Amino acid sequence: MLPLLGRGLxxxxxxxxxxxxxxxxxxxxxxxxxxRAEEARSHEHEPAGGAVQHHEELFSRSTQHAGLxxxxxxxxxxxxxxxxxxxxLVHRRDPRxxxxxxxxxxxxxxxxxxxxxxxxRYPAAPPGVGDAGTVGxxxxxxxxxVVIGVLGMFLVWQVYVRLAPRAVPVRQGAAALTAxxxxxxxxxxxxxxxxxxxxxxLLWDFxxxxxxxxxxxxxxxAAVFGGLGLRAVRAQAPVAAGEADxxxxxxxxxxxxxxx
Amino acid sequence: MSLTxxxxxxxxxxxxxxxxxxxxxxxxxxxxxxxxxxxALYAVFMDNGSLISAxxxxxxxxxxxxRHLFGAPCH
Numbered sequence: 093m094l095p096l097l098g099r100g101l102x103x104x105x106x107x108x109x110x111x112x113x114x115x116x117x118x119x120x121x122x123x124x125x126x127x128r129a130e131e132a133r134s135h136e137h138e139p140a141g142g143a144v145q146h147h148e149e150l151f152s153r154s155t156q157h158a159g160l161x162x163x164x165x166x167x168x169x170x171x172x173x174x175x176x177x178x179x180x181l182v183h184r185r186d187p188r189x190x191x192x193x194x195x196x197x198x199x200x201x202x203x204x205x206x207x208x209x210x211x212x213r214y215p216a217a218p219p220g221v222g223d224a225g226t227v228g229x230x231x232x233x234x235x236x237x238v239v240i241g242v243l244g245m246f247l248v249w250q251v252y253v254r255l256a257p258r259a260v261p262v263r264q265g266a267a268a269l270t271a272x273x274x275x276x277x278x279x280x281x282x283x284x285x286x287x288x289x290x291x292x293x294l295l296w297d298f299x300x301x302x303x304x305x306x307x308x309x310x311x312x313x314a315a316v317f318g319g320l321g322l323r324a325v326r327a328q329a330p331v332a333a334g335e336a337d338x339x340x341x342x343x344x345x346x347x348x349x350x351x352x
Numbered sequence: 353m354s355l356t357x358x359x360x361x362x363x364x365x366x367x368x369x370x371x372x373x374x375x376x377x378x379x380x381x382x383x384x385x386x387x388x389x390x391x392a393l394y395a396v397f398m399d400n401g402s403l404i405s406a407x408x409x410x411x412x413x414x415x416x417x418x419r420h421l422f423g424a425p426c427h
Contacts, residue, residue, distance in 0.1 A: 097381070150414075156413070156417050162415075163414070163418030167397065169389070173382075210423060216423035217420065231398055234424060302421050305422075306422075
């Protein structure tokens with residue numbers, strides 16, 4: 093359990109750092125542009141002194157740029173812990189499976205559950221979009237989407253496990269159908285009530301970059317988590333093999349073809 | 353096989369109890385870490401001034417860009 097927690101922390105930290113640096117380079121110019129456009133809009137509407145400002149500027153933009161990276165690293169670490177616990181619970185009956193395909197499959201499911209599905213229902217919005225008066229409602233909807241995503245992916249996994257005696261196409265088809273139904277279920281949640289007063293190009297670019305940073309986070313996460321798992325197996329394998337017949341053998345996992 | 357005592361026949365009752373204790377301890381540590389992780393996620397993505405709010409939304413404003421980018425609701 094504890095090695096898994098360690099792997100989750102390392103993978104989450106690196107995944108969050110990769111996503112943070114990626115968006116610092118590519119998404120921050122867009123967010124700065126969105127904030128300038130927002131300020132221009134609020135000046136148009138309130139020429140007489142701007143009593144209703146967007147929000148108090150507690151931090152400078154450059155501090156918020158650093159805050160982006162730190163927020164994503166902290167989020168990555170936290171996601172890594174929860175990921176490791178879920179991974180250990182799901183695989184508790186058979187903790188010795190090949191860690192690489194397991195990490196890839198688990199990360200794909202987690203990406204759908206907490207990144208892709210919520211993002212399809214409530215796409216990311218650049219700064220300047222979002223009413224402070226509806227933020228509580230929008231948080232409940234977003235949290236609802238994440239919860240439906242996580243429970244839905246759990247259901248997909250259960251469908252896949254329980255159909256084990258059936259043919260592979262039946263299992264995979266049923267799992268895909270379940271995932272599609274979970275996605276449809278997300279539209280039972282209410283729509284985002286806020287207007288989106290920014291240009292369609294900026295909105296599209298921002299949403300693509302947001303999704304890209306999610307993909308990057310989970311890709312790095314999967315590679316690090318799976319890679320560390322393989323390394324742990326390799327470290328154990330010679331000892332185990334040596335106990336068995338006195339002759340160290342290479343690990344079973346990690347090589348697609350026999351090494352010659 | 354280094355984990356045999358946890359799954360297969362234990363060498364003695366003592367080792368079985370020891371490994372069960374270690375497993376319980378590890379799961380308790382994992383549960384505590386999960387709670388800390390949930391609090392951290394709340395602070396980054398959900399807080400609107402209820403955690404640190406002397407005069408404003410410090411956490412919200414510091415993580416402002418990260419929230420927008422991650423798709424978390426913001427104002």
